[in-house]
Amino acid sequence: MNISFQKLFYAVASVFGIVAILILAKTILIPLAFALFMAFILFPLAKKFERWGMNRVFAAFLSILTVILIIGGGIYLFSTQLIELSKELSNFQDRIIRAFADVTLYINKNVNIISNLEKNELSDKIKEWLTQSSGSLVSKTFTTSTTLIAGLFGTMIFTFLFLIYRDGFTQAFIRFFPEDKRERVFKMYKSVQQVGQKYLSGMILLIIIIGLANSIGLWIIGIDNPFLFGFLGAILAIVPYVGTALGAIIPILYAFVSYDSLWPVVAVAILFWAVQLISDNLLSPKIVGGSLRINALASILSLIIGALVWGVAGMILFLPFTAMLKVICEEFEELK
Helix, strand or coil: CCCCHHHHHHHHHHHHHHHHHHHHCHHHHHHHHHHHHHHHHHHHHHHHHHHCCCCHHHHHHHHHHHHHHHHHHHHHHHHHHHHHHHCCHHHHHHHHHHHHHHHHHHHHHHHCCCCCCCHHHHHHHHHHHHHHHHHHHHHHHHHHHHHHHHHHHHHHHHHHHHHHCHHHHHHHHHCCCCHHHHHHHHHHHHHHHHHHHHHHHHHHHHHHHHHHHHHHHHHHHCCCCHHHHHHHHHHHCCCCCHHHHHHHHHHHHHHHHHCCCCHHHHHHHHHHHHHHHHHHHHHHHHHCCHHHCCCHHHHHHHHHHHHHHHCHHHHHHHHHHHHHHHHHHHCCCCCC
C-alpha cells in the first residue's frame, strides 16, 4: 500500500482548520446548527401547512410558532414546579450544609486533616462562603440567561430562513458537484435530512416517555415535585452518559437531604437505573431507529470532541452530526 504523505498532511491540516473554525465561529455556528436540526424536524409540518393552501412564509412562521407554544408550555409547567420548590429552598439549603458538614467531620475524624474542627464553625464558614459567592453567581446566571435568550432568538430566525429558502440552499450545495453526480448528491442530502429528522423527533418522543416514567415512579415513591425531577432527568439524558448520571444525582441528593430514611434514596437510584436500562436496551433502538446506531467508540469520541469544541451544545449536537456523517460516508466509496 502506497501512502501519500502530501495527502496525509492536507488531511490533517484540514481537520485542524475545521476544528479551529468551529471554535472561533461557535457564536454563530451553534445557533445555525440547532436551527438546521429544527428545520429538519419542522419540514414535514411546514409541507403539510403548504398543502393546505398556505404560502411558504406563513407555513414556516406557523411551524415555528407551534414549537414556541410547546416550549412555552413546558417552561410554564417547570416554573410552577420551581415556585413550589423555592418555598422549601432555605430549609433545603440548611439540610445540605448539615449533611456536607457531617461528611466532612467524619472524613476529618478518620484522616485528621484539620485539628479541633467543630461542626458549628464549619457550617458558619460554608454559609459565609455561600453569601460571598452569591453575588457572582447571580451575575453569571444573568449573563448566561441573556446569552441563552439571544441564542434561542437567533435559532428561531435561522430556522425560519432555512424553511423558506430550503430549495435555494439545496440547489446551491448540489451545484458544487459535477452535473452527472448531482442526482446522487440530492438523494444523499435527502437521506441526511431524514436521519436528522428521525433522530431528533425520536429523541423528543423518548424524552416524553422517560420523563413520564421518572415522574410516575417518583410520585409513587413519595418525592416532592416528581414531574420537575422526572422531566429534568429526561431532558438531561440528551447529553449522553454525563446527562444521565446528573439527572439521577439531583433527585437522589434531594431525597437524601429531605428524608431521614435511606429508603427513598435507594428507591430513587433503582428507579432511574431501571428506566435508563429499559431506555437504552429497548426504547432507544425502537424509537430512534437502528439505522442511527453508532458504536460506543464513535459515541464517546463525538461526546468528548463536542464538549471540547462547543461545550454542552457540542455534547448534544455532535452525536447526531456523527450519525449524519456516517450516512454521507456510506455514499462514497473513498469514505466507506
